[in-house]
Amino acid sequence: MNKFWPIFFMFWPILAIVSFVIAPGMDWWFPGPAMSPLGEQIDNLFYLILVIVAVTFVGTHVALGYVLWRGVDNKDQKAWFSHGSHNLEILWSIAPAGILMFISLYQLDVWMEFRVKTHFPEGTTPVAEVTARQFEWRIRYPAPGKKLMTTPQSDDLYTVNDLHVPFGRPVSIRLRSMDVQHAFFLPELRVKQDAVPGAVIPVWFEASKPGEYDLTCAELCGWGHYKMRGRVFAENESGFEQYLETLQAEQNFDGVTQPEHTGAQIAEYGIEDSQ
């Protein structure tokens, strides 16, 4: 019974290590590997912090367990009483402060690249305006070959919940909210940005591979929060252009001249294209 506490304290670091080791295999880890270059850097930062935290956590617990374990049977030796040691206080104030300082400086590049417009990668093109509302994502593209303007244009193209982008180069969206706060979250691309009513927030990302990525709302925005399921569809340049052209044809449909596309066909169009 008197070994309870040392065992108790040793149990947690062991549990932590075991769960880290088995987590990826159990699918308790990230939603797949990062599908964007910046996402990889973000993952690396995550791993760096994970290692620092893990070493600290395991280290302190092992030390604590060791001390307690020895203390259980040690009836002769008097304990060393460290309370009030000036040097020790300084040491464990400065060491964590230093580590935090290191982390904050080390991640600055990634943070700036993601958040600060002047540090966006060169050639980032705005492809669409995405307006979050309860409970969907309304999307506005410029007409093929045109630039995205800040105000709606007569030839803009509209769709909902289905954001198509070209892959392999940085693109940006203008993120807005029509009502309350939402968050534009692309888990596979490691992008998460709040949409704030009244603000237009540029968000850039680059899908490294073509495919279909989840778009979800990551800010509890009301009872229908879970309904805000969308997707980002990354495809090659010509596929993306073709998509816009299909959307344009659909949007100009006058019931006579072109074959009718339904919204559903638009959603499916991209899927066929990627395969």
Added chain:
Amino acid sequence: MFVSSPSSVTESNDESSGEDGADASDARTSELADTSSGEGESESYRVASYDPASRLLSVVNENGVPAQLSVAKGDNVQILGPALQEGRNLYLRHCMHCHGVSGDGAGPTAQYFKVKPRDYRQGVVKFTSTKANVPRPSRDDLFRIVKLGVPGTYMPSFMLLPDEEVHAIVEYVRWLAMRGEMERKLNAWLSLDYSKEAVADMEEPAEEIESAFAEAWADEASDNITQFSEELQMDWQEADKEENVVVPPTERVPPSPESIERGRKLFQGNKAKCASCHGLTGKGNGPSTESFNDLPGQPGVKSDKAGLFDIWGNIVKPRNLTAGVFRGGRRPIDIYRRIHSGIKGTPMQAFGSTLNKEGEIWDVVNYVLSIPFENKQGGH
């Protein structure tokens, strides 16, 4: 009653072979089986028995007499019970909290919206591709609404639900609408002699009233129910007929400044009187919004609130067209159909016969689509 899509002609259909279809169709004997050949003609029967394991299906005709199913290779036989059941499950998950369990548009979250969720029970929806004299939406109309949502209202888009699921939901919405209509028809019939007031006025003892009612029911109910369901069947089948879709006689007149100007004149002029509701500049503030009108369904009874009413009893504002948000879709054909057939269930009536000169509707469409960009630098 149900027409299966002629384009999906298969020898046998998953719905009749799938496992989950099995118990569902066992449980019911009154389901409908449907055959359709490549030409788009279809017949329906009632299912007498169906064994999913052997795929043995026997049908009866409307009078309950065993019938011979005439199917050829390539025909599509649909057994609709399982699709409706799936539709109901999906409806309960995705739609019920707004549109209500019975489709009355009064689900638990409906109270929070200014524009109320649709009450399906009159069988009317606003944004249809069907002609003005066709009172029901087509399956395609409902499919489109569910996929794209109704922008500018809380009706969300279900774009990413798989098509089959949306088709199943659409069947169930149609079923709810038909059920609502059937109940309304029965109600109207019974209210002729047995409305609350009429019963209160009767002098006979309650038992006599009850037995007279039971007799009347026994005599007439069966015929009436048959007649009502035939009416329902006809209305809903009409809506799915290709010839009842509004297709403009000519392609869109190019949206030149001249066409837009002609459209503006028509919009503001006395022929169409769009401005009486939508206002001279399309802001949705025309004089009708300030007049006192009859309550819906009660001609001669003036409302004590100013404004226009829809058939569901809500005040409905003519759209502010300067906002550029089109609930029924922003394609030229959508606006064309809104003008040609009106917006069903609302005071905006059909203009197909008023604006009957060649290209007139297109001119108005071009004007309407240009309103959000008036007084602004266009393009580029």
